Amino acid sequence: MTDLYDTVAWGKSSKDSKFSQLKIQRNLPGADDVTFDLKYCGICHTDVHIANNDWGTTTFPVVPGHELAGVVSAIGTNVTKFKVGDQVGVGCIVDSCLKCRNCNDGVEHICSGKMTMTYDSKISHGHIKTNSGITYGGFSTSQTVNERFLIKIPAEYPLESAGPLFCSAITMYSPLCHWKAASGGLNVGVIGIGGLGQMGIMLAKAMGNKVTAISTSPAKQQDAMEIGADNFIVSTDEASMLSGADTLDLILNTVSANHQIEHYLPLLRRDGSIVQLGLVGKKHEIAQIPLMRKRIQISGSMIGGIPETQDCMDFCAKHKIFSKIKLVKASELDHVFSILEQKNDQVVRYVLDIEASK
Ligand SMILES: [Zn+2]
Ligand SMILES: [Zn+2]
Numbered sequence: 001m002t003d004l005y006d007t008v009a010w011g012k013s014s015k016d017s018k019f020s021q022l023k024i025q026r027n028l029p030g031a032d033d034v035t036f037d038l039k040y041c042g043i044c045h046t047d048v049h050i051a052n053n054d055w056g057t058t059t060f061p062v063v064p065g066h067e068l069a070g071v072v073s074a075i076g077t078n079v080t081k082f083k084v085g086d087q088v089g090v091g092c093i094v095d096s097c098l099k100c101r102n103c104n105d106g107v108e109h110i111c112s113g114k115m116t117m118t119y120d121s122k123i124s125h126g127h128i129k130t131n132s133g134i135t136y137g138g139f140s141t142s143q144t145v146n147e148r149f150l151i152k153i154p155a156e157y158p159l160e161s162a163g164p165l166f167c168s169a170i171t172m173y174s175p176l177c178h179w180k181a182a183s184g185g186l187n188v189g190v191i192g193i194g195g196l197g198q199m200g201i202m203l204a205k206a207m208g209n210k211v212t213a214i215s216t217s218p219a220k221q222q223d224a225m226e227i228g229a230d231n232f233i234v235s236t237d238e239a240s241m242l243s244g245a246d247t248l249d250l251i252l253n254t255v256s257a258n259h260q261i262e263h264y265l266p267l268l269r270r271d272g273s274i275v276q277l278g279l280v281g282k283k284h285e286i287a288q289i290p291l292m293r294k295r296i297q298i299s300g301s302m303i304g305g306i307p308e309t310q311d312c313m314d315f316c317a318k319h320k321i322f323s324k325i326k327l328v329k330a331s332e333l334d335h336v337f338s339i340l341e342q343k344n345d346q347v348v349r350y351v352l353d354i355e356a357s358k
Helices: 045-051 159-166 168-178 195-206 218-226 238-243 261-267 288-294 306-318 330-342
Strands: 004-011 020-027 033-042 068-075 087-090 093-095 142-146 187-191 210-215 231-234 248-253 268-276 297-300 325-328 349-353
Touching: 004 142, 020 142, 033 159, 045 330, 068 142, 068 159, 087 159, 093 142, 159 168, 159 306, 159 325, 159 349, 168 195, 168 248, 168 306, 187 195, 187 261, 195 210, 195 218, 195 248, 195 306, 210 218, 210 261, 218 231, 231 238, 248 261, 261 268, 261 288, 268 288, 325 330, 330 349
Parallel strands: 187 210, 187 248, 210 231, 248 268, 268 297, 325 349
Antiparallel strands: 004 020, 033 068, 033 142, 033 349, 068 087
């Protein structure tokens, strides 16, 4: 493995500390690696959970950020897909075994040897290195990864808007493709109109599907219709739910608060599928008869592999799909994290402006 170099990062040294500037080390590019100067990094709700050690799994100091966007500064001798000056990005994964059936099939996030997440993950496959043996995320000035985990951002796509695609867009794009909505013609429902849900509406619509937005909040109707929803259902309103009964082929459920999946099953048509995408800890209780009666499937999905993430990037560039973003500096991180702690369904995605933070 190659030598290490110093880079500036912003992170938390303990659960209760504030964000501060930290010095970390990453590996210099080996033959298959690309180093890039980070320009922007999206701020995801998962960052808040990990920075606060909500799941009891965080190793401190932690440098969050898994929506990285930057410009290539150095490449290894074997690298063919990227050159210095290219716009590139990294999402939630920075390493996997690259040998198993799932890695060979381009679904590295399902690696049988376990993928290495972009931050707060133990380094175990040897394609990436830091001074601590724990990965550090994109709230930093530079990153090095094996070219296999890098996404090319088309030159015409605004770099500041690209990061969020590698988390929220791929989370929605992958199930839309897997459940055959990519060529259009389906009736697709999206539950929850936060960051994921909005992306789901825009993607499903651009693919040529009819889209129904489903929310507990009638106030979300205007937002949802503006970005392409054809219908709107208030999930807490019995009449509204009845109006959508037996209409949907596919439901993408982004709700991350505890809920019962059964509530939404009547919306599905024969052979319909509901896909769970939010991180819900509590178990669901399901009666079997409704599943049997209409051959309904309940499934789950999480982010996507690298080739599909590249497809998602290219699709968003082609169809001019952007997240609504707001640039912030590192000095504002504590404030932004406290806003995200209050509510998970921000219409705007906060993006750390790295140049402005130096
Ligand atoms: Zn995320
Ligand atoms: Zn693998």
